Amino acid sequence: MGGTREALVLGATGGVGGAVARRLLAGGWRVRALHRDPERVRRAGDGLAWIPGDARDAARVTEAARGTALVVHAVNPPGYRDWDRLVLPMLEASLVATRAAGARLLLPGNVYNYGPDAFPHPDEDAPQHPLTRKGAIRVAMERRLAEAAAAGVRSLVVRAGDVFGPGMTGNSWFALFAQRGRPVRRLWYPGPGGIGHQWAYLPDLAETMVRLAEREADLPAFARFHTRGHWDADGTRMAAAIARALGRERLPVHRVPWALTRPAAPFVPFLREVREMLYLWNAPLRLDNARLVAALGAEPHTPLDRAVAATLADLGAAGAGQGLKPTRPLPVSRMPLR
Incomplete structure (x- = not known):
């Protein structure tokens, strides 16, 4: 991407947004970050130009994006709450800002868009018939980007599996394995044994996104790419890697007793929203990244x-x-329900 190398990141305190912001800075970009309370989140030496503002305020986002070449829309309502009320208005504010700046909008995509008819290896043109409310909203987001592209607003969607990596937030499924500042005594696995699952390492995902964004001249107005990330073919590879990293001779692995959470789910929004996505752990879904490899090599x-x-x-x-050299953790298929 020639010319202006300035970007606005919405969601810079999140896992993906933070990783992209750090990668942009490392690549010589000047990066602005919008936050409702920048004084609370600003860190000395982080290199970001923090700007006060709300991602739902189109005028404020437009002012923050003035003169940028890239608007990173990596913001989501916290704790899976209020997606139906907030997600599309926030995207609309970013589209207004992107159009005014003459920039490209980068949207981190996920697999919520897909239902079983797209499994097990969807490419970018696979049908999007999601089973969930959040999936329907993600489909509506990408449909809106396609409409905006027809009107001259450029966008880039980079889709990945579940994220992990430095700077990740508690919204990641990896938080079932390890939480910030707590010792890891056991692992809680979300799905049944023997079923593959796809993961995305945040620095790799950010590297991919920025490399694609920097190839602006080669991208169509509405560009979509899939990443492959890390494939855990039977649910044991991630657990084994955690055991090796911790130097544990034996690391117990238990399956999450989701049946016990059913009575509380209607009253605990986070549980209700998480349970809605469990179908993605019950069947293998591995994104086809052939288009990405063709673009980046x-x-x-x-x-x-x-x-x-x-x-x-x-x-x-x-x-x-x-x-140390630990033995493998217990296979997921032998996890007791505790």
């Missing part, structure tokens, strides 16, 4: 052990990086 990829060790070190997990 290869997908950025950090070896799993190194990626997991960096994630656990960032979380402050006790024992991360000790480098």
